[in-house]
Amino acid sequence: MPFATLPGVHSSLQSAAIAGAGARPVEVQVDLALGLPGFHLVGLPDHACQDARTRVLTALRNSGYHLPQKKITVNLAPGDLRKEGAAFDLPIAVGILAAAGLIHMPERPPMLVGELALCGDVLPVRGVLPIALEARKMGMNRLIVPEPNAPEGALVQGLEVYGTRTLAEAAEIFADVGARKPAAPASQNPPSSTADLADVRGQDAAKWALEVAAAGGHNALMIGPPGAGKTMLARRLPGLLPALSFEEAVEATSIWSVAGRLKPGEGLLAARPFRAPHHTISVAGLIGGGTPLRPGEISLAHRGVLFMDELPEFGRAALEALRQPLEDGEVSLVRAKDRASLPARFMLLAAMNPCPCGHAADQDPGRCGCTPAAKDAYSRRVSGPILDRFDVHIEIGALRTEDFLGQPKGDSSSDVRERVESARAVQRQRYARIPGLHCNGQLSGPAARRLANATDGARSKLAEFIDVKRLSARAHDRVLKLARTIADCAGAERVTETHVGQAFQLRCLDRPVGEGKRPPRLPPLQVARQNVLLRDPGTPPGELPREGT
Numbered sequence: 001m002p003f004a005t006l007p008g009v010h011s012s013l014q015s016a017a018i019a020g021a022g023a024r025p026v027e028v029q030v031d032l033a034l035g036l037p038g039f040h041l042v043g044l045p046d047h048a049c050q051d052a053r054t055r056v057l058t059a060l061r062n063s064g065y066h067l068p069q070k071k072i073t074v075n076l077a078p079g080d081l082r083k084e085g086a087a088f089d090l091p092i093a094v095g096i097l098a099a100a101g102l103i104h105m106p107e108r109p110p111m112l113v114g115e116l117a118l119c120g121d122v123l124p125v126r127g128v129l130p131i132a133l134e135a136r137k138m139g140m141n142r143l144i145v146p147e148p149n150a151p152e153g154a155l156v157q158g159l160e161v162y163g164t165r166t167l168a169e170a171a172e173i174f175a176d177v178g179a180r181k182p183a184a185p186a187s188q189n190p191p192s193s194t195a196d197l198a199d200v201r202g203q204d205a206a207k208w209a210l211e212v213a214a215a216g217g218h219n220a221l222m223i224g225p226p227g228a229g230k231t232m233l234a235r236r237l238p239g240l241l242p243a244l245s246f247e248e249a250v251e252a253t254s255i256w257s258v259a260g261r262l263k264p265g266e267g268l269l270a271a272r273p274f275r276a277p278h279h280t281i282s283v284a285g286l287i288g289g290g291t292p293l294r295p296g297e298i299s300l301a302h303r304g305v306l307f308m309d310e311l312p313e314f315g316r317a318a319l320e321a322l323r324q325p326l327e328d329g330e331v332s333l334v335r336a337k338d339r340a341s342l343p344a345r346f347m348l349l350a351a352m353n354p355c356p357c358g359h360a361a362d363q364d365p366g367r368c369g370c371t372p373a374a375k376d377a378y379s380r381r382v383s384g385p386i387l388d389r390f391d392v393h394i395e396i397g398a399l400r401t402e403d404f405l406g407q408p409k410g411d412s413s414s415d416v417r418e419r420v421e422s423a424r425a426v427q428r429q430r431y432a433r434i435p436g437l438h439c440n441g442q443l444s445g446p447a448a449r450r451l452a453n454a455t456d457g458a459r460s461k462l463a464e465f466i467d468v469k470r471l472s473a474r475a476h477d478r479v480l481k482l483a484r485t486i487a488d489c490a491g492a493e494r495v496t497e498t499h500v501g502q503a504f505q506l507r508c509l510d511r512p513v514g515e516g517k518r519p520p521r522l523p524p525l526q527v528a529r530q531n532v533l534l535r536d537p538g539t540p541p542g543e544l545p546r547e548g549t
Ligand SMILES: Nc1ncnc2c1ncn2[C@@H]1O[C@H](COP(=O)(O)OP(=O)(O)OP(=O)(O)O)[C@@H](O)[C@H]1O
Pocket: 199, 200, 201, 202, 203, 224, 225, 226, 227, 228, 229, 230, 231, 232, 233, 353, 358, 399
């Protein structure tokens, strides 16, 4: 005889557990039996989940329910999935009421999640959006959640979501769902930032480099003295990227929901996330971890920008932990009893000074008071493999007086975004048949060589540069990828010598041949300075160099 067909003795209803950035179904089975009164909870619950026994019994009593003196056994299936947190309180309590015959068990019971306060109130939980997505995937048509979470769950189409404030109200909705109106979906959030690229004065070369980085999805490193506008530029990068698609917004919002970062009533993220963690952040804070598992900054930046200001000040372990997620677009976290994968596909933008005092590259050489040893130690704080993951290295000079005092000029963020969107459209079309590949920044070395479509002239120019500058094979591929993006920005089908020349200027910090060797001891900017002219002198500021210039 099936488990759920003995009303008054057993009950079975659906809930869900957060797993990574998504959710997995959990069946809450309740059994009431004769014997010594007690409450047993099985099915791999953690400490917070075990505490449900106390919360549920007290909340039931304080909500006015008189339970029969029986032995209560609750099983959360499947038994091999770890159940964390207090979100199973509500389904357990409603399951007990149904098993005891105190409420009617509908033919198609809704899914439930929610934490209970001792007084019987229902408290908000994390991860309602992925839980609602999972409910729809399972073919459920109704979901009961804490009231503050209801607009978030209602974002999922084809699912009726009901908000509840108390256990008694949840029981009523559960037994007679038709009598209520489902919650309305949360409205679109207003864009959080109004910062525009036009506010940044001067720095045309840096703006162009940022545009290329945005167009190809390339990671970028900005190096310059204090107060040059590095942070200002970084904050404007999300506004240069194409608008979030619906699928991207759902992915990013699900992660924010699991992390407990969505405020009550908040809808899908309207703009690409911009995360700028402080350099004292721990490894777990950056890549995720803890119990229960929380997404780190790299996952909160999924589909957006992670900005690491003062890059050399970050802990070595935190920086090195970035290497795998940067390659894979996701982070795998292994814990004592389980493992989880969290999405982490973001653009990495970092900023640093050229030396500890920040003035190594100033026109006035006396301004820098750092010893060679201090400069060397400073540049060594960022390892070669991490530096290698930045396709674009942007030198930012001190702001010129005439730029600072004159009228602000240059393109607005929306002008640049339009050009970036066209370049991205070309890339999407080129890579349409390769699953998961959307932009040049994602190309592997061999793929870049196969798909770049470079002219013979471009290839020999690249070979010549590699020879003269003694660059590694990896650096060759990165320059080629950048050249492909510059060609896409210019609307050119083939990568030409001009594009290679410009791409090389955006890779001014390349390492010499020989794995494991340190970069040259010169402060990076002394190398960069020779390459600072990024556009043809005839090209007006704010306009990309066109094919053939
Ligand atoms: N290019 C610029 N255009 C307009 N204002 C600027 C520019 N550069 C700097 N500023 C002004 O200087 C302030 C500091 O700039 P910002 O924080 O971006 O400098 P930074 O390069 O990040 O410096 P640090 O190395 O100290 O972090 C800005 O808030 C802004 O008011």
